[in-house]
Amino acid sequence: MAAKSIGGPAPAAWLAIAGLVLVVVVPFVAIVLQAIFPNLGQGSFSGPFSSFIATLNDGALIGMAGNTILLGACVVLASALMAVPLGVFRALYRVPGAALFDVLLLVPFMIPPYIATLGWIMTLQPRGYLQQLLGFNLSPFLFSLAGMTMVMAFNTFPVVYFAVSRTVEAVGARYADVGRVFGATPARAFWRITLPLSAPGLAASLMLVFAAAIEEYGTPAALGRRAGFQVLVTGIDLRISDWPIDLPGASIMSLLLVGLSLVTFLGQRWILSRRSYQTVNGKPTSKDKRPLGALKLPVVLAFSIVSFLATGVPLLSILATALSRTISGGLAFDNLSLDNFLAVFQNSAGALGALANSFSLGIGTALITGLIGVTAAYTVVKTKIRGRLAIDTLTIIPNALPGIVVAVGLILAWNMPWLPVTPYNTGFILLLAYCCILLPQPMRYATAAFQQIGDNLEAAARVFGASGVTAFRRILLPLVFPSLASAMLLVFALASRELVASVVIAPVGMQTIATFIWRQFEQGSIGLGMAMAFIAILITTLLPLTLLALLKRSGLVAE
Template sequence: MQGGQAPRGILRPLTAAALIVVVVLPFVFILLQAIFPEIGAGSFARPFDHLHATLGSEDFTRQARNTLLLGVGVVLASSVIAVPLAAIRALYRLPGALIWDLLFLVPFMIPPYIATLGWILSLQPMGYLQQLTGVNLAPFLFSYPGIVFVMALHSFPVIYFAASRSFAAIGSRFSDVSRVFGAGPGRAFWRVTLPLATPALAASLLLVFAMSIEEYGTPAVLGAQFGFEVLVTGIDTSISDWPIDLPKAALLSLALMAISLVAFAMQKRIATARDFDVVGGKTPRAPTRSLGVWRGPALGAFALVAFLSTGAPLLAILATALSRTLSGGLAVSNMGLQNFEAVLSDRSGALSAMGTSLGLGVIAALLAGLLGIAIAYVTRRGPKPGGGVIEALAMLPNAAPGVVVALGLILLWNQPALPITPYNTLAILVLAYVCILLPQPVRYTVAAFQQVNPSLEAAARVHGASAARTAQRILMPLVAPSVLAAMLLVFTVAARELVASLLIAPVGTDTIGTYIWRQFDQGSVGEGMAVAFLAIVVTTLIPLAILSAIRKFERSASAQQAAF
């Protein structure tokens, strides 16, 4: 047994050391910078000297207020879109229900900043909408309601899928009882079905809130047009604009993390609280109802939301990628493949940027997956003391936007006393991606480990297998599908990440996100949108193809086992 315990005993300190480097130290240096304004020069003088000047300023008050307004606004708008659609999807026979679900997943495949650029191209003065209809909605787009509208179209699927699954589990039998006692359909839903779904619905609302206050691209692009600053853009300004104010950026980061932590604490409390008991015994689920005369309006509502959230941004991106010049508009004579030819010829470094991002995405996915496996193993199969701390540290990036992680890495790896640093190399981007996305493989892998009965490992150990061999032959094959799914998610997000890449990418290096962003700033919008379209296709099809191949392999293996 001693040989079996050795790998586990080594794995725990190695995992803890990796977490300290990847996660803990960046946040520690943010805290130190927030307390000691001269820590970058190696001095602990004048602690908290800048605290009142930063937190008492009008800028901070405005940015904090706007952050909360943005989060609440996106939550409300997402709810207005998602809850009625979820109720129709779950409680009624909706034609093409699975197709609508698939279409509502697509917004997650489009990075928010790319979708925002698509909306700018559509609604700006003389944009595509004005060219086609003569309607100018630029004043709406470049306003608080416009930012909320664009962000809600990206966030509403979180609520839609959570609410529809909850409504489906509840069914209509409870509301039917209220109908017997005279309640109308609306009152029955409002007083019975909706309250029963409150835990799942509230958790998804808080998740949307956290996503909204951490988003950088949309507030940075749209808010800059009318002076709408939030904490995320304030941090970016403090880091990137002269004079650079790292102490202010650190304090703003702590304030943003505090808001995020409160939101996630509320989400966890609601998610883990006791749910309403809506299923018991063998009570059959009540059948869904026909939409009747509401069939047409319901399909129209689903089609409208699918077009606004998926179709409109993609069409705007593709139209721009095919346009020879923006001034030429949507005329057939202005359409061509010149932008794609320029991208594929790599005249402006587009292919290099895509290759860099895809390569970094693969490396980040592998490292995050391996670290996620190690964390899950030591917390679910190792000794209990310390396991909770390791898991909590691994989930800490949940409360940190990419801009906060980037700031922590800047502060950590620019210390004068360091003999060697990954700063200004591609390694710093890998560290950023792994830190930002680590909670995903940890969450997936921990759940997979929980589903594996420890008796399987015990049986292997009884028959003489070491801990390492047991993990290799028993645990890893069983958790591999979940780990792979998490790694594909890390790859997809890392390959198109924006804010950390903008702040810490090495000089002269472009990723997909920075290339598109800079092309838009420099006026080469066509090539930028061509890269955006190719990036969406590539980073969507590659994971889907891999998952499809795995499913075919699993079905083939199952068929062979059944044959024997």
């Protein structure tokens, strides 16, 4: 086997290090220093750790931390109750319309959580769409822990559904059949054989759901505040946005939230590394799946109900609101109009500027994270340079940094009065925030791609006189480009509609898609905000899919 490249890694390594320091290290270190030195903003290192006691003794903090864990646990439970049965049936039985249901259950990924939440508010609030259609509303339920759990679970349960369906499908029914040959009942064979074999994937997906739930800002901000249910994310936002501003307290709370996220992430990695199972006789075929028999109607009905609630209700609510002349006019034919969509394209309230800003930031984020990700992945996988493990660790840190924490770190790092030049209050600070939040996507994709490429290809190029840069550019980069392109398109879609960092650190007078929608909803121009939301969903869903299709046709991305 050819040795890993030793010569020529310096350009990639230095580029990766410089990018990681700017994007990841600076905001994280700023939070840690501000938490330790409360007077850092005044250029003083006096009173170290003096804010810890006051902040940690605050009864509200204990309540917010408890609420955060409670909400995360409830979302995990609700997601599991919906996703596990559906995933098992999808994997082991011939479900009619299974491919269609897969698409419908994938759509919630395409709807940003805060937009889905606004759709549910329009549906369940007093005089909402449910009351107009059926004569009652579920406002008390919506603005409660149960309501937040439901809304967030509908957004996150596809993570569990696809993990369970694919994992159980890989296991197949053949091992349970062996158990039945030896006298086990179908239920016992499932619980003692199929489920344990699928447990690592299930547990990892549930921990991802927990991490997403404790980091989510839009749903707790829209529903939790009205219900008096504060979590760490909304508490941090209050400390940096309401007077008196408490940056040391916000930093300490940010570190607590980072700790919860990091424990969850490390738990996921521990589960995946501790137990894994492999089959040795190929992928199960459709012949392995059983007919549903008497369960056909209940299973199809369950898939239909969940698909309608998770996908149909938010999308229909968003579209109905966007098409309404006035909210008070309700669901009436004479209230239908394209005025709100026309207002968006006529730049009402700066709508076109918000679209342009978000798409520009999305493209910039995709390019920068793609560059940092591919160079960092190359350094970690294909070189023996010292410090490559530190580089790998730095690319993992953003997994444990919620968007609100990144925003706080950037405020602390770049709002110092003694800095001669700062990106604060410019669009560049949003670009830094998006890059930090989304960097793990291209890094992980590129790492997996590099690991599949043998070292002999680069070694052969070097033997024939190619420099390290040339070998990387002409051989390795084209091979990893399909995975990298997919990751960059995902980054573009996510960055274009990111909310929490945009709300906290967007420069004065600069709007993004997310802040435009959020502010229109707060100001009462709900129809205009929902029209923007629908347009954003269409563009950030269809554009990446179209580009992927074009790349496949050109042969740059494999089928």
